[in-house]
Amino acid sequence: MKTSVCIIGGGPSGLLLSQLLHLKGINTVILERQSREYVLGRIRAGVLEHGFAELMREAQCGERMDREGEIHEGFFIAHDGTQTRVDLHKYSGGSSVVVYGQTELTRDLYEARDRMKGVVIHNAEDVQLHDLKSGSPWVTYRNGDDIVRIDCDFVIGADGFHGVSRKSIPRDVLQEHEKAYPFGWLGVLSRTKPVSPELIYARHERGFALCSLRSQTLSRYYIQVPLSDSVEDWTDDRFWAELKRRLPADVAARLITGPSIEKSIAPLRSFVAEPMRYGNLFLAGDAAHIVPPTGARGLNSAASDIYYLYHALMAHYQSGDDSGLDGYSAKALARVWKAQRFSWWMTTMLHTFPDSTSYEQRLQQTELDYLFSSDKAMGSLAENYVGLPF
Ligand code: APR
Ligand code: PHB
Secondary structure (H helix, E strand, C coil): CECCEEEECCCHHHHHHHHHHHHCCCCEEEECCCCHHHHHCCCCCCEECHHHHHHHHHCCCCHHHHHHCEEECEEEEEECCEEEEEEHHHHCCCCCEEECCHHHHHHHHHHHHHHCCCEEECCCEEEEEECCCCCCCEEEEEECCEEEEEECCEEEECCCCCCCCHHHCCCCCCEEEEEEEEEEEEEEEECCCCCCCCCEEECCCCCCEEEEEEECCEEEEEEEECCCCCHHHCCHHHHHHHHHHHCCHHHHHCCCCCCEEEEEEEEEEEEEEECCEECCEEECHHHCEECCHHHCCHHHHHHHHHHHHHHHHHHHHHHCCCHHHHHHHHHHHHHHHHHHHHHHHHHHHHCCCCCCCHHHHHHHHHHHHHHHHCHHHHHHHHHHHHCCCC
């Protein structure tokens, strides 16, 4: 089998790039380790930057997002028993975000691939990358007893944090930067009316909490928990009671609870791998970087990788211009690190740290006090939350 661009990973990054390139006549093959059902069974975040939403529309995948997604022009920060609204529209110069579940977005991308008869190979086992520095890379995967070879011009590693692509870069070439946080997020999905029309990020001495949503009938809530906790430690009743303790009394009073239809704990991590290119292998999305979800940058960090690769590959095939490919790693990392900074800042400001000193706790409070007292500080938060320019 031969193709122009072989994409490893059928998550949002791989699917979106494949769709964008296909619309420009550039052939791709996606190799996905799991089944489509498994991929679509993952519960992920739900806030899309303006730039990501635009990319979905350019990929002819934005119709349901525009119909069912919600435009949000602000969110709340709860603190000291009250809450303060962050007016994104005012402080970002008129921008906003779209609240639309990543699961639905991934479903839309798969349906678009089907419509265009895109090649997405599921249950592709033991994917291996070969001759990445040769100019003629090739990829193999196992299909039952058969080993299938795909010759290509470029390999895109969109296979997430646990994928094979990043690990195909020699250790003396790859640099990894990581920061682990001493807590996780316990998340619950419930078929209940959201407690608030806009998201609420709550800072509380008992720990961080987040009130989010997927629609007006599907709510998503999180609370910070110790890394030693497991889902079994948290009945629905215990979860709802703890969430209420961390919210302002008027919000807690109107919280509608219900059975969890999904409940899981995820550790928080900051991670960046450099460079994001090795020969004709280009890393994109979670394969190259991970952020703590506090700043809602996960999928949105992948968006700029996809945008840069889309334009760079288009320039290569349409005019033989390789400047985009040659500049990809530096350009992608410049924006990735800004998303890393913002995610670290939101996480540090809003969570309780088990070993923090009184000085650090006062600094956290001062971070919030300064934010609410300064239009420029609010502007900085807003421009990062709606998405820095690509
Ligand atoms: N071979 C083939 N596919 C693989 C392999 C492999 N060796 N390893 C992983 N995959 C697949 C996974 O099954 C997954 O479907 O690659 C896909 C990677 O998708 P994601 O992990 O969702 O990463 P990405 O597409 O970059 O999307 C980033 O997902 O994890 C969230 O918070 C993150 O919102 C962000 C988004
Ligand atoms: C979510 O809805 O899952 C969500 C929203 C905002 C975040 C993180 C997660 O910052």
